[in-house]
Amino acid sequence: PVGLLVTTLIGYFLGSLPFGYLVARAYGVDIFKVGSGNPGATNVKRVLGEKFGPKGKRAGNLVFVLDAVKGAVAAAWPLLPGIVLAEERLLGLAGLIAAVLGHSFSCFTKFKGGKGVATAAGGLVVLMPVSCLVGALVWLLTFATTRYVSLGSILAAVAVPATSWFRLYQGKTSLPFSLVATALGLFVIIRHRENIKRLLAGTETKFVKKSPPAA
Numbered sequence: 762p763v764g765l766l767v768t769t770l771i772g773y774f775l776g777s778l779p780f781g782y783l784v785a786r787a788y789g790v791d792i793f794k795v796g797s798g799n800p801g802a803t804n805v806k807r808v809l810g811e812k813f814g815p816k817g818k819r820a821g822n823l824v825f826v827l828d829a830v831k832g833a834v835a836a837a838w839p840l841l842p843g844i845v846l847a848e849e850r851l852l853g854l855a856g857l858i859a860a861v862l863g864h865s866f867s868c869f870t871k872f873k874g875g876k877g878v879a880t881a882a883g884g885l886v887v888l889m890p891v892s893c894l895v896g897a898l899v900w901l902l903t904f905a906t907t908r909y910v911s912l913g914s915i916l917a918a919v920a921v922p923a924t925s926w927f928r929l930y931q932g933k934t935s936l937p938f939s940l941v942a943t944a945l946g947l948f949v950i951i952r953h954r955e956n957i958k959r960l961l962a963g964t965e966t967k968f969v970k971k972s973p974p975a976a
């Protein structure tokens with residue numbers, strides 16, 4: 762129980778680190794007030810890319826890396842050799858859930874936050890690499906064909922638990938992993954509810970490469 766408490770608190774703290782907000786603020790932008798209003802990598806890249814060009818786009822990529830790394834660290838540290846916390850492997854799952862909740866309800870930004878995609882992906886790389894790989898492929902394929910980042914995230918959030926349940930059926934994973942994959946998937950989908958409304962209404966923003974102005 763002490764292990765669970767410590768893992769959860771550290772996970773929540775790491776997840777709360779508001780990298781999207783901080784990186785945008787370094788460029789003088791309040792990310793909660795522009796674009797989709799989401800402090801995630803997509804909106805930072807969208808908004809800073811428009812204002813500052815390639816440098817701004819790189820800032821968006823940096824937010825993805827930082828948000829993913831905090832999820833990975835929250836999930837991985839309880840599993841490091843030499844760290845003896847009673848329930849061991851399952852604690853990584855608790856750390857990841859706490860990190861995603863921290864990311865979305867950050868104690869540093871008045872309990873506002875992002876949609877949890879990058880943070881979940883970082884933790885899943887560590888804890889469920891196969892399901893994560895399938896999710897990433899679904900994300901890439903969806904984005905490449907539709908240019909909707911949000912739809913990619915939503916379908917990845919279906920693919921990750923689906924893969925995990927299939928692996929449970931194959932005897933290659935255990936129930937807690939499939940349950941956590943399902944919880945994370947549902948959470949990510951619920952966080953995209955405004956995107957879902959826009960997708961259905963046909964008003965969701967596509968992530969388009971700006972073509973250079975005609976000569």
Ligand code: NKO
Pocket residue numbers: 797798799801802803804825876877878879881882885893896897900910911912914915917918921942945946949956
């Ligand atoms: O601003 O509302 P917006 O259009 O920004 O943003 C919607 C977007 C929010 O998410 C992000 C993070 C972008 C990360 C993209 C990398 C995707 C790698 C996919 C790995 C699959 C893991 C899915 C985990 C679900 C449980 O969606």
